[in-house]
Amino acid sequence: MATIRLAVIGLGKIARDQHLPAIAGDEGFVLAATVSPDNAGVTGVPHFASLDNLFAAGPAIDAVALCTPPQVRFDLARAALDRGLHVLLEKPPGATLGEVAALVAAAEASGSSLFTAWHSRYAAGVEPARAWLAARRIDRVRIVWREDVRVWHPGQDWIWQPGGLGVFDPGINALSIVTRILPRPLLLQDALLSFPANRAAPIAAELTLQDTAGTPVVMDLDFRQTGPQSWDIVVETDSGTLTLSSGGAVLALPGQSRHDADREYPALYRHFAELIAAGRSDVDVAPLRLVADAFLCGRRVEVAPFVD
Template identity: 60%
Template sequence: MAHKIAILGLGKIARDQHLPSIEKNPDFELAAIVSRNADLDGVEHFTALNDMLAARPDIGTIALCTPPQVRFELAVAALKAGRHVLLEKPPGATVAEVEALKALAREQGVTLFATWHSRYAQGVEPARTFLADKTVKSAEIIWREDVRRWHPGQDWIWQPGGMGVFDPGINALSILTHILPAPVHVVGASLEVPRNRQTPIGAKIAFKSATGHPVSADFDWRQEGPQTWDITVKTDAGTVTLSSGGAVLAIDGATQLSADDTEYDGIYAHFAALLAAGESDVDISPLQLVADAYMLGEIRHVDDFIE
């Protein structure tokens, strides 16, 4: 029997990604929308989560697609009501609150899934397999896109907890932490913050791996025209390049794989598997790297950002 699922927060990401993937997956049935400002034809609508929890005990799973600043209390309410919860990335505004949710899910005996959609790009798992037994010499991330194109009019991204350019940049970090054989830690960062905003529009981060090789990341939200989502890893046995956010994999310049975007299909397939096994999946390593970049980052004020 399909899991009845409610989407909380019917914004762009929910409409563009969650709804199509739920519709394609026979393990899920969209049963309700919880949103103050939006509804969906043919689907029961609630304006508050507590109302839905009280009225629909048959809905056992919830996808939280709200901005991260307000997600914690909502997740707590859902978990305490015995519902399984899928968290859109980033899973929370702080590392500590995600750890608290992880502990609560364990206490309640329900599934908590902190999603990292970029890990489900088609080139990511083959890259991880290739790198597993290689000696990594260095790695570089270049992740540049146009904030006006992807987040038009979304003020929450510029507020504390909204993460700024780390909102897309954390996607790259979710891939990096998944494919590298050894963990990395932040050793320095430079954060460019518009004078009229509170989160970065650009960031450069230096990392070092547990085995000593350097890693760099260049995140920028001011790139017009073609967008850049590339990760390059140099090893003793060749250079691995993931481009187009992980959809294209090349080794020593030769394309090994080029695929369509099926990231959210992968998320819901994994969520179904977690529910069947009665397990959770809550990896905070990408969020921890962002938090550490904020802790070590030198702030540089740049020109005002005008929408």
């Protein structure tokens, strides 16, 4: 297959920390252009202030990776799909479920590949955990996803705005893992969302869920944790306890454990290349649907203002 000429749209922290190194290490892609109105770009790579400018004057491209905040992603993705380009959507794939549904239709109409890139599903322990759980009775699940927003999202005001998800921006990573490793769909039962008095998105959340067989799942999210960070999923089964920690990188099973190197974003791009080669899309909205259900049905409480 010919090398895929890729443009990265949005050059914030996630693009620079993860996307650009993964692209540089993948022979199937070449970074053909970058787009950002607020960033000088990458040395030696054509850079544009807008996607329209890239289309008007830039080099030919085959695909785009959208790393912008979710609130502005739909119009950019739709413009790319309408030109027959393949599109990778950083998580969450859109600000609403309706946006993602419209993009699926646009991708089908254009014959382009559309990929909702749930990067945490590619953590080293996720697929082994899924395989181990498939043969066991699951009794209960507990998710603790607590981190320091000032460390991971410094000065990112978009995350506190409508559509920015607040603490669900990292929390949706946990949901992307559990919807992959558990054998049955999850349903929201209750949610308590803690909104800072000066913000439009929650800083913490407690979710009560169950799968379609009634297995209880509880979730604890918080953006206010300092010191060691917590990204843990504990699954109690009839054969003992499975623990995924470090965001899915470390898997502990009864009597054994494994920890592999970070491979999430390189695996994302390998899969994106495979989708393009096969003329397929990979779109899953299950994690986003659960977040939407929490906003729809959750109880809201006001907590102290947050100042970055």
